[in-house]
Amino acid sequence: MIPRLELRSITKSYPGTVANDAVSLSILPGEIHAVLGENGAGKSTLMKIIYGAAQADSGEIYCDGRRIEAHNPAISRSLGIEMVYQHFALFESVSVVENIALAVKGTFDLGRLATEIEALSARYGMPIDPHRRVHDLSVGERQRVEIVRCLLQSPKLLILDEPTSVLTPQAVVKLFGTLRQLASEGCSIVYISHKLDEVQELCDTATVLRNGKVTGTAKPKESTSLELARMMVGSQLPEMHVSPSAPSAKPLLEVRGLSAPARDKYGTELTDVSLEVHGGEIVGLAGVSGNGQAELIALLSGERTHPRAETILIGGRPSGHLSAGERRKLGMAFVPEERLGRGAVPPHALWENAVLTAHRAGLVRNALVDRRRAGDFARRVIERFKVKANGPQASAQSLSGGNLQKFIVGRELTLEPKILLVSQPTWGVDVGAAAFIRQTLVDLSRAGAAVLVVSEELDELFEICDRLLVISNGRVSPPLIRKQTNREEIGLLMTRVGHGETRRTEVALED
């Protein structure tokens, strides 16, 4: 059989890195093919090259046996190659059908297109209302919009980039059903992921990438997770040590009946949030992004203040009105989810970025920045947390995402906080560094600090947290003991409240 798509020796380099190094792979019609690899292994670059959004430096692409010479997304579409990006490109303020109309060729007939969308989405078991506005849709529903947009073009090859990273476990099951149906109709699917269990469940073949190179191909359904993981990571996986927690008698961080308006039109209103984090434990906050995490974390860190001081208690002290700087004086530290521009100043050197939050640790004397001490501080963080950087003089933006994250986590931990807030601690961080960061969080909590981790990765939360909370539509669930709960229960809580008006009536009934 002629492959639907064949790549021969694709190479692509960016300044400082080789994203793809002589990558070859071939995909048959109707095959679900996984491209498996760590963050930064070169998966997304490879997909952009297939789709034509990026040009390979060398190598050849064949579609149905014909070589594609000059490549771009328009050519891809004419060949029947469609791509669902990891971050959606939808206009939030207009309706689903209007969004799709912008992307499809042909006459501009919204009524007929809406009927087509309804029929198609129902056929593949993922109903969407074409007249709803995109900003009312949950992330999972937005993804359906993207997929339906691709399906309307009757694609021969569909590329999905980390499609489940924003979905609840239940939504993942539905998505897989749709993809299997598509494949059985002859559509080839390229499925990019770093999640082994999903790939094993769904995919026929897998090409594994590491540092831009193909390290192996496998039949995931016949391989063990360990074999695949070795190909991905290359070395022995680090082991986590989570000793039993010994929570303090009184909570170090307490939130009591916190309500706050959304930060903007597309934000989420917080309703009556209460939670406690004791010293010596890690509490995880699970939830699909956009359910109020950003609002809650900004209110906890002090980047946003609350007029009622007693809604947030730090070490028993009413602190809702305190600024971020004042809360840090009370022993709080914070690792935000955006590294560049929030956790670090991109063009500034690492020693300058050390001063950002460590200025209280003796880096400022007589109103002057002590450059020597700041340099020493940065050097200590670099050494202790094994940050790959060109010394304290390297600029923050010259570091890879994972290394900058290690630096920021290291900087906050070196301040020996009593309370640590961490948002998405291991986003875009390779497995080795992620395990290291998780271990340091566990160690910090076992040394007596209160740690609150906000993450979308359920696996991560189950690995390190003692108690779990679920945030959904601006409400936070009562705490669940990690050892007494499971992914399904958390998944249900993630979807129960939220997802537009229909769900809200259910909540009202439950109340």
Next chain:
Amino acid sequence: MRLRIEQRQEPSAQMRIAAPVIATALTFLAGSVLFAALGYDPLATLHAFFVAPINSINGLSEWLLKASPLILIACGLAVGFRANIWNIGAEGQLIIGAIAACGVGLFYPNPESPLLIPLMFLAGAGAGMAWAAIPAFLRARMNTNEILVTLMLTYIATLLLSFLVHGPWRDPAGFNYPQTALLPAAAMFEPFDYSYRLNPSIFITAVAVVIMWLFTDRSFLGYKMSVSGAAPLAARYAGFRESSAVWTGLLAGGAAAGIAGMAEVAGPLGQLSPQISPGYGFAAIIVAFIGRLNAFGIVLGGLLMSLLFLGGETVQMTLGLPAALTRIFQGILLFFLLAADFFIYYRLRLPEHA
């Protein structure tokens, strides 16, 4: 063949030094072509532009005299620019500073008091800061756009000056010219030599440059301001207050401009008239950016800008070049300077086709 522009991983240190040299060379080249095409001898024109104005002691004195307010104001403005606080009303703050200083000089009961100069200095600085405090308050409290407010306040300051010199402060013995009486001698800086106009106010500028360097490069407050400028979310994350950056940035510019206004009336002017500044407050914005918002760079930028002013006048007077041509030449130089800076952060790459 296609050229590609790429961001450098680290700003290039060599390029930082080479950029101004390359820009100057390109300007001379482009300028020569322009002058030759219009029938002027390129070498003679360049000589008249860059050498003739300063090959006499008087020329040097004028050069420094004009560079001094530019550098002083640019230092103050750069403090705010580093934090993305856009004070473009230094011209107005300069005028208000000059009015306040001149008022003290004219109306202080004892015209021979040695306190006059220090008092005028304080009045100039204070008035400049007060004028800048209006946009600072509005921005910090009501989030109004400081670009518009500072600019509009410049027009108000200009009209206030015009009102004073045409009305209440007009010199009764001045043959109805719109100007104030001359300041008493004790209210003026004594020139180094009465043949030339350069006076000790350049020491104020020298001190300001040092303070500016200390503030931006070494102080914690300066650090906080650079964070607010480069990454406002990081400033909020670290708990730095935005309003303190707004106040510091605007007041620094206002104080510097006010002092420059005082130095003008107590120096070369000696009195107020409707036109007291040839646009120092606006030119200083360019000086601040040519100097990359850095104290040492601002000194060079101010000297260059001042030389361009003088050279422009010289070529018009000696070679009869049209005024528009000198403006074009000044524009070419600024263009190349800023364009060359681009290559500190970016580079061109030839695609390596085998």
